[in-house]
Amino acid sequence: MHASTLLVSLLGASTAVIAAPTWPAFNWDAAKPDGLETVSEYFNMLAQKIEVGKLMAAAPVCDMTKALMVAAPKPLDPPSAGLTLKHVAIGRGTQNYTCDLTNATAVPVQVGALATLFNASCVAATYPDLLQLLPKLALQFNLTAQEDSRMGPTNLIISGKHFFTNTTTPFFNLDTTQYTLGEAGCSKANQTDAPTDAPKGQQGEKAVPWLRLKTHVGSTGNLQEVYRIETAGGSAPSTCVGQPAAFEVQYAAQYWFWEGQTQA
Numbered sequence: 439m440h441a442s443t444l445l446v447s448l449l450g451a452s453t454a455v456i457a458a459p460t461w462p463a464f465n466w467d468a469a470k471p472d473g474l475e476t477v478s479e480y481f482n483m484l485a486q487k488i489e490v491g492k493l494m495a496a497a498p499v500c501d502m503t504k505a506l507m508v509a510a511p512k513p514l515d516p517p518s519a520g521l522t523l524k525h526v527a528i529g530r531g532t533q534n535y536t537c538d539l540t541n542a543t544a545v546p547v548q549v550g551a552l553a554t555l556f557n558a559s560c561v562a563a564t565y566p567d568l569l570q571l572l573p574k575l576a577l578q579f580n581l582t583a584q585e586d587s588r589m590g591p592t593n594l595i596i597s598g599k600h601f602f603t604n605t606t607t608p609f610f611n612l613d614t615t616q617y618t619l620g621e622a623g624c625s626k627a628n629q630t631d632a633p634t635d636a637p638k639g640q641q642g643e644k645a646v647p648w649l650r651l652k653t654h655v656g657s658t659g660n661l662q663e664v665y666r667i668e669t670a671g672g673s674a675p676s677t678c679v680g681q682p683a684a685f686e687v688q689y690a691a692q693y694w695f696w697e698g699q700t701q702a
C-alpha cells in the first residue's frame with residue numbers, strides 16, 4: 439500500500455478508536471527524511487495493538503514490574519539496590535543554551551530545559567517496542583501551548599513538568615490533578631553519550647546524553663533516581679558561531695522514575 443494511503447486510513451481508524459481530540463500539524467520539513475516512516479511505523483503498530491487506545495482511555499492499572507529499563511544500565515550504573523519503578527514518562531520540550539557573544543571561541547553552555555511529561559507507564563509495561571519509538575515520534579510534532587495538549591497522535595496524558603530551578607538543578611513535578619507521584623530536584627550522578635544511531639533532532643542535532651540523576655533530600659513521593667534515556671535531538675551546535683546569546687533546541691526522551699524509602 440502507498441505510504442500516504444496507509445497513513446490516512448490508519449488515522450481514520452485510530453481516531454475512531456481512541457477519539458483523539460485534535461491532530462497537531464505535522465512537521466514535514468524538519469522531519470525529513472524519516473518522519474513519514476516513523477509515523478507510518480507508529481500507526482502500523484497502533485493498528486496491530488489497538489488495545490492501546492482503550493487501555494489509556496480507561497486509566498488502567500498496569501503492572502510496572504513488567505516494564506524493563508533494558509537499555510539504560512549499560513554503560514550507566516543501574517538503579518540503586520531496593521528501588522522500584524514508579525513511573526515512565528515521555529518528555530517533550532526544549533534544551534536551553536547560552537553563548538558568550540564576547541568570546542570568539544565560546545561553545546554553547548546548557549542552562550536548563552523545559553519539557554512536558556506524558557504518562558507512558560502503561561506503554562512501558564505493555565508495549566516496549568512502541569515505547570522505544572515514542573521519543574522519535576514525539577519530536578516530529580511541536581507541542582501546542584494548552585495544558586490539555588496531547589503528544590502528537592498518541593493518546594498519552596500529561597503526568598508532569600520538567601524544568602530547571604537553577605542552571606545545575608533539573609526538577610520534576612509529577613503532581614497533577616490525576617496523579618500525585620511526587621516532586622524532586624536532582625543532581626547528575628552519571629552521564630553517557632547517546633548511541634550513535636539515536637534519533638537526530640528537527641535540524642539534525644545529535645541526541646542529548648543519557649543520564650542517571652539522584653534526587654535531593656526533600657523530594658516527595660519517595661522519588662530517588664531518575665533516568666533520561668532513549669533521547670532524540672536536543673544537542674547544541676559544537677560552536678557558538680552564528681548563534682544568538684540564548685537559544686533552544688527541541689528534544690524528546692524517556693524518563694524513568696525510581697522510588698524507595700531511603701534517601702541516598
Ligand SMILES: *[C@@H]1O[C@H](CO)[C@@H](O)[C@H](O)[C@H]1NC(C)=O
Nearest residue numbers: 463464465466468579580688
Ligand atoms: C517547531 O518549532 C520549531 C522552533 O522551535 C520550528 O522551527 C518548526 O518550524 C516548528 N514546526 C512546526 C511543525 O510547527
Ligand SMILES: *[C@@H]1O[C@H](CO)[C@@H](O)[C@H](O)[C@H]1NC(C)=O
Nearest residue numbers: 494498500524525557559560
Ligand atoms: C500513569 O502513571 C501511573 C504511575 O506510574 C500509572 O500507575 C498509570 O497506570 C499510568 N497511566 C497510564 C495511562 O499509563
Ligand SMILES: *[C@@H]1O[C@H](CO)[C@@H](O)[C@H](O)[C@H]1NC(C)=O
Nearest residue numbers: 532534549550551552684686
Ligand atoms: C528556556 O526555554 C523556555 C521555553 O521557551 C523559556 O521559558 C525559558 O525562559 C528558557 N530558559 C532560559 C534559562 O533561557
Ligand SMILES: *[C@@H]1O[C@H](CO)[C@@H](O)[C@H](O)[C@H]1NC(C)=O
Nearest residue numbers: 538540541542543544545546
Ligand atoms: C572563550 O571560550 C573558550 C571555550 O569555551 C574558553 O576556553 C575560554 O576560556 C573563553 N575565553 C574567555 C575570555 O572567556
Ligand SMILES: *[C@@H]1O[C@H](CO)[C@@H](O)[C@H](O)[C@H]1NC(C)=O
Nearest residue numbers: 603604605606607623624654
Ligand atoms: C542550585 O540549587 C541547588 C539546590 O537547591 C543548590 O544546592 C545549588 O547551590 C544551586 N546552585 C547555584 C549555582 O545557585
Ligand SMILES: *[C@@H]1O[C@H](CO)[C@@H](O)[C@H](O)[C@H]1NC(C)=O
Nearest residue numbers: 513514515626627628629650
Ligand atoms: C555513577 O554515579 C555514582 C554516584 O554519583 C558514582 O558513585 C559512580 O562512580 C558513577 N559511576 C560511573 C560509571 O561513573
